[in-house]
Amino acid sequence: MINVIGLGYIGLPTALMLAVSGNTVVGTDKNENVVNSLKNNRLTFQEKGLNELFSRAVENGIQFTEEYMEADVYIISVPTPYDKVSKKVDTGYIEAAVHSVLKVCREDSFIVVESTISPGVIDKNIRPIVNEAGKAVKLAHAPERIIPGAMLYELEHNSRTIGADDRETGEKLKEIYGSFCKGEIVLTDIRSAEMSKVVENTFRDINIAFANELAKICRSDDLDVYEIIRIANKHPRVNILSPGPGVGGHCISVDPWFLVGDYPGLANIILAARKINDSMPEFVLERIREIMELRGINDTSRVGLYGITYKENVDDVRESPTLQLLECMKKHLASPLLCYDPMVKERIVERQAFSLDEFLEKTDFVVIMVGHNEIIEYSDKLKDRIVLDTRRCLPGDAYHL
Ligand code: SAJ
Numbered sequence: 481m482i483n484v485i486g487l488g489y490i491g492l493p494t495a496l497m498l499a500v501s502g503n504t505v506v507g508t509d510k511n512e513n514v515v516n517s518l519k520n521n522r523l524t525f526q527e528k529g530l531n532e533l534f535s536r537a538v539e540n541g542i543q544f545t546e547e548y549m550e551a552d553v554y555i556i557s558v559p560t561p562y563d564k565v566s567k568k569v570d571t572g573y574i575e576a577a578v579h580s581v582l583k584v585c586r587e588d589s590f591i592v593v594e595s596t597i598s599p600g601v602i603d604k605n606i607r608p609i610v611n612e613a614g615k616a617v618k619l620a621h622a623p624e625r626i627i628p629g630a631m632l633y634e635l636e637h638n639s640r641t642i643g644a645d646d647r648e649t650g651e652k653l654k655e656i657y658g659s660f661c662k663g664e665i666v667l668t669d670i671r672s673a674e675m676s677k678v679v680e681n682t683f684r685d686i687n688i689a690f691a692n693e694l695a696k697i698c699r700s701d702d703l704d705v706y707e708i709i710r711i712a713n714k715h716p717r718v719n720i721l722s723p724g725p726g727v728g729g730h731c732i733s734v735d736p737w738f739l740v741g742d743y744p745g746l747a748n749i750i751l752a753a754r755k756i757n758d759s760m761p762e763f764v765l766e767r768i769r770e771i772m773e774l775r776g777i778n779d780t781s782r783v784g785l786y787g788i789t790y791k792e793n794v795d796d797v798r799e800s801p802t803l804q805l806l807e808c809m810k811k812h813l814a815s816p817l818l819c820y821d822p823m824v825k826e827r828i829v830e831r832q833a834f835s836l837d838e839f840l841e842k843t844d845f846v847v848i849m850v851g852h853n854e855i856i857e858y859s860d861k862l863k864d865r866i867v868l869d870t871r872r873c874l875p876g877d878a879y880h881l
Pocket residue numbers: 596624625626627628680681684688721722723724725726727728729730731732790791792801
């Protein structure tokens with residue numbers, strides 16, 4: 481039996497996937513609302529294909545509970561928040577989960593940490609807890625790699641990494657993950673698994689930072705960055721990413737800080753990239769001001785931000801560039817802009833519209849922060865508006881970064 485602990489963005493799809501692939505699965509979450517919602521067949525977030533997978537997993541007998549179970553394998557995918565000031569990962573939830581597991585598990589159980597952690601956390605924070613409990617359980621780290629928006633496809637098709645202390649543990653876990661994962665499953669040690677995960681997200685952060693820096697360079701010299709990137713990408717070994725209003729999400733904007741914090745003086749490009757990406761919301765604000773001047777708009781009451789989530793077609797707002805931009809405005813004591821996002825149904829910002837029509841009625845100048853399918857489909861509704869398209873996702877005339 482597999483006990484998946486933490487039924488959020490990673491734990492839930494993983495538990496469902498295991499359940500439809502011939503495993504007996506119990507999903508545990510300490511949040512009563514999450515468990516009740518799942519027991520009543522209500523999903524707690526949206527993701528392509530999740531409804532259907534959920535129904536199949538329920539048919540296959542998946543259970544949801546607040547209890548920790550006696551199981552062969554525990555998969556821990558609880559949140560790892562990070563402290564915005566110290567940039568250090570908070571392993572409190574993992575530690576609490578491991579403590580609870582150790583109370584119920586057998587000596588021959590496996591505890592797999594999937595949550596993203598900074599390199600060294602298993603040895604520094606988790607292993608001592610296990611040693612103290614005196615149970616000979618096997619530890620492993622199997623960091624997830626799935627991308628919101630294509631999570632289920634990627635769970636099945638991505639390669640994945642399993643870090644373990646010995647070959648036997650790795651092979652046993654490979655069998656379990658292999659029940660649904662068709663990609664290559666690479667076995668390594670725990671420290672290498674921890675490091676490779678953080679390195680992957682850092683690689684992407686640096687590459688996005690390069691595109692963002694190019695956007696600033698091109699803007700300063702009146703060049704079209706998209707044209708430059710389009711041409712450069714014809715080179716067989718060049719693949720520049722897209723500039724945008726900043727980097728959000730709980731991973732890419734967070735993980736590189738672990739390296740900066742742990743390797744001061746060595747992690748230089750990584751730090752520079754973080755700073756560039758973090759500066760983008762401010763850069764968007766400057767563009768808004770420039771365009772307002774150009775178009776003779778002198779107050780922000782009819783300027784609106786389209787999109788609050790951290791990227792297109794997901795409902796996750798963690799570290800989103802729009803929220804970062806609102807923070808910048810607050811710092812300058814500016815009153816917040818009106819926001820709207822079709823994926824965000826609850827009020828999360830001070831001035832928020834709840835339909836595209838309501839949003840457009842109240843705005844003359846629309847800043848596209850997120851390229852949701854909705855705005856691409858209804859882009860003709862913007863034809864009488866001034867538009868700053870920070871994602872270059874719309875056809876037709878608009879201002880860009
Ligand atoms: N972004 C750009 N320009 C781009 C690509 C992305 O500005 O060309 C922005 C996005 O809009 C978003 C942020 O970067 O704000 C991050 O988005 P993303 O789609 O690049 O990645 P995430 O955060 O959704 O998921 C990443 C993935 N990691 C890598 O691609 C290396 C995913 O595979 C990981 O599982 C995930 O982090 C995680 O959980 O670690």
